[in-house]
Amino acid sequence: MQRRTFIASGAALAAGTLIDTPFAFAQAKLEHPKVSIAVGGKNLFYYLPLTIAERRNYFKDEGLEIEISDFAGGAKALQAAVGGSADVVSGAFEHTLLLQAKGQMFREFVLQGRAPQIVLAVSKKAMPNYKGIADLKGKKIGVTAPGSSTSIMASFVLAKAGLTASDVSFIGVGAGAGAVAALQSGQIDAMANLDPVMTKLERSGDIRVISDTRTLADTRAVFGGDMPAGCLYASQSFITKNPNTTQALTNAMVRALKWLQTATGKDLISTVPEAYLLGDSSLYLDAWQHVKEAMSPDGLMPANGPATSLKTLQAFDETVKSKPIDLSKTWTNDFVKKALTSVKA
Structure with missing residues (x-):
């Protein structure tokens, strides 16, 4: 799919007219078009929206050039961002809390999963x-x-x-x-x-x-509430310096989430790399049925999700127990809300 933009007259915009494009408004200049994303276990369904956005060229449609580095686990991906070798992490939301406890401010800006799937x-x-x-x-x-x-x-x-x-x-x-x-x-x-x-x-x-924790009911039984899972997060400094780039990343991910809501098994198999299937496409599709509900339908953080995540960490992590955590600084729905007004599947 080629990148498409459009120019709409003020009258058309005032009337709320949307042209059939991936995004409804003229794209702002990207401050940082080349973005490196670290992920820990890209083949897992936990990160499937990232793969969909990549394989279906949604990032390219937003004018982004993405380099994805795959690590053995989310902790390794986090280290890449902290160390400066990655701009953004596709990882677990709770890492933003762990980082704040260590004095490092990172923020989630689009949710991939509303259940951990673990x-x-x-x-x-x-x-x-x-x-x-x-x-x-x-x-x-x-x-x-x-x-x-x-x-x-x-x-x-x-x-x-x-x-x-x-x-x-x-x-x-x-x-x-x-x-x-x-x-x-x-x-x-x-x-x-x-x-x-x-x-x-x-x-x-x-x-x-x-x-x-592959379903919402099982997740609530384990954690006592909604537990946000995979997301895109970045340092607050990256988001502040690159709002248009952050918006473009969000647009691509929301588009991927929307696609997954209606994708057939055949669509999925034809999109993901063959290596993801572990040699058995029927097994992959069975697994997809187990976790489909866990995918965020829209990228929005649930209202009580961050508090559940903090409560979980406080149950066993001494670092988080001893530090005041400002949850409001660990996530934002602002970019997703903008994406939802313009992004088409």
Whole structure:
């Protein structure tokens, strides 16, 4: 799809007329057209809107040249942004809270997921007699990367059962075939990971799910409220200096979210890279049905989402417990609201 803009007369705009383009208003000059985005496990459904925006050229339609760097987990992607090698992160919202606790101001500006999609499961082979969370004490739990949203979710589930992260060993196993192999080979006793990895292990009978956040109901049962998940976030300084660029990024992501609301399985399979399918397109589509509800339909942060995220971290993270966190500085719906008035699917 080629980039298209339009020029509308004042009368047409006053009448609310929209021309059939990806965005309704003449595009403002981009301050920073080349944007580097860090992501941790790009093949996961957690980050699917990012892939859709990239593969369907929605970023290009906005005049953006995007470079995406894929890391083993969200914590690694975060480090890239803090270190200056990435402008924006496609990652978990709770990282903005962790960064503020360390004196670094980052803000979410478009939500990708309204449920974390993370599944905590035990290996049937390693823990055939599992009875409860307490049985995880002393065990090796595979996560995408230590400090990532997968370890945060697992830490919270442990905390609710009276255990701490120091009672287990978190092992970074990535988010693809390597994670599957780590569990099947016995390198880990349990795993917190996402689809399509977890659906593959469920299908093969290798795991027993003990905590699931792939649906809104399951997420609320685990966290006690709406739990924002994947999003695009950047330093406040980047957003302040580059409002038009931030808006363009948001436009592309909102367009991807809208596309996902009506996309068929065939559409999805033909859009994502073949490597995402883990060698089984039917499995990928089954996994998609598990997590489809978790996708944000519009990119907006739910009103009570940030508070749920903070409450989750405070349950086990001493750094966040001891620092005052200003939630209002960790997110904004301003860019999404503008996108929703102009962006077409």
